Amino acid sequence: MAVTSRDVARLAGVSQPTVSRALRDDPRVSEDTKKRVRDAAVLLGYVPSEAGRALSSGRTRRIGLLVTDLKNQFYSNIIAPVHDELEGIGYQLMLHTETADNETVAERLIANGLDGVILATTTVDSVAPLRLRDRSLPFVYFNRTAAYVDADATVVAPSRGLSEAVTRAVELGHRRIGAVLGPSNTSTAQSRELALRAALAEHGLVLEPDTVRRGPYDTASGDAATTELLAMPAPPTLIFCGNDVVAYGALNAARRAGFDVPRDVSVVGFDDLPPAAWPIIELTTIAYDLSGMAREAARLMARRIEEPDAPLAHVEYETSFVERRTLAAAASR
Template identity: 35%
Template sequence: MARNSEAKPTINDVARIAGVSKKTVSRVINRSPMLNQATREKIESVIADIGYVPNPQARALALRRNFLIGLIHDNPNAQMVLNFQEGVLEGLAGTEFALVVRPVDRHAPDLFDSIRSFIEQQRLYGVLILPPLSENDELGALVREQGCRYVRMGSARLDDAEHLVESNDREAVRAAVEHLIGLGHTRIGLVQGPDGFRSARERAQGFRDAMGVHGLALDPAHVAKGNYTFDTGKAAAGAILDSPHPPTAIFASNDEMAAGVLVAARERGIDVPERLSIMGFDDTAIAAHIWPPLTTVRWPIVAMARAAARKLVRPETASEEQSLFLSDLIVRASTVAPAAKR
């Protein structure tokens, strides 16, 4: 009997034309790394030539997973989470994968049970873990035990390259603070990030490294802690600016807190940048939209998220994806030389 010319190509057709087994074709479709590149390219060429479209339901059954990527976070910086989502969606574009976002409370006693249930109930293909949760090695072990792919985001080396995207926060902040010192500032304040965040520790250490290299003392009254939010940045800056000898510049560990520093200064009649230079970290939209626009460290979070997503959905090329992302100083109008130097 002649074959119906309108029949859709099947996986058996791909295997027959490529001269391989159905199982080998399945491995290509499911992006298994257990194939050499020549075989993979041959099968992908046949798939493209005959227009074969894999059945997503059948693939999900074979994998025992849905085509869902989970984003797990406990982060007070809403803009950071949104920016990461933007990059993930870019990385998933053109694939069959969808994103599921799961906020959690890292202090909850049932945290691990909750995440385990999330992975099992959603039958997740993979998870992306944001800091500070990503810094918990036990959580990484839990995900591995579930047979689920994962990528962690960090401000330092947390895992092997296949399971990590990281930034150079300490070095970036050191260079940023040296820019302030180069302008002539010697009394510089620090609004730290929250306890429990590796990024907060790395950025604070970069600040201290720069001050130490240049022989500058850090007045304890010029250091206050925030929670990566506008309100806590404002409160921390208030404590610093009300000290007996306030600084001529303040570095805040993210842009939200830096915006709070700006408002605290204005409430006290302190002109920015004439009497106080302000610097942030992230280069989120707020940095360019406030006045004066904010000098900040551009954190390549969208690019990091895009690479993290690709590491998950393209495991055969995960080792080729970038893992370390460098931050850049963006100089705007919120930083100038102190009045005594002008």
């Protein structure tokens, strides 16, 4: 006969609900009681049933992470810290991928029996947060936020890092500056563009319309946009990119067009993903604690599930400028 939680309770001298709480590390249970319960479970060979936990608590202990493209290096660098943080507090990570953030996405998330969702793909005009709110499925914004529904969020504050980058660029003689920005319907693209324009204005500079391109946060977008910018009669001497992945595309385009980086054109990214520091790339970029931000999103998600009436938390991560090989003195043309 299979060992049950009642058997563990009898051996440990506690109630059955206490066994459940102790095995999920509930802070309301003393450490001494947790030890007695765990020792009893090991002695009896008891393995908790996830299905049983869900039935008794009304929770599955599963949290979804919604991303757009598993091949995109940005997302691959947040999955591990979210997983590790959730696992450490007794939750399972369920990865969901979609190419669009719409009503269908929300319904699929709701149908998967999740306790909550970390949204990493939100657009400012997305209806998914509305649908999740209306169906009472808790969620947290990671990196991007939507306009219609306020919620817990971890976001980047781009101003300081971009201000430091522009100041350094001006010192190096850059005056004609281009930008390959992210999608205009994302909060990240909007905030980074505003911060970049404000930093340039401090030095009497502007982003001219002909030197600005917008597109997805992917390598192909950076490649195509930079190809266009470098084909101009008077190309920019420096290109700011919406993120590092876009910047990798910009570097590819420059190489293909016969432009030396940084002698002929400089490139600056955003995110400081691990490959940015590789000797073969050495990308100048804007850095922040991406792993810490992902872990905080996981903590906020668990908090929202366990304390549904807690005040909303908006956690901003400060940025800094990291200078590497792809930035040098402006080319004289």
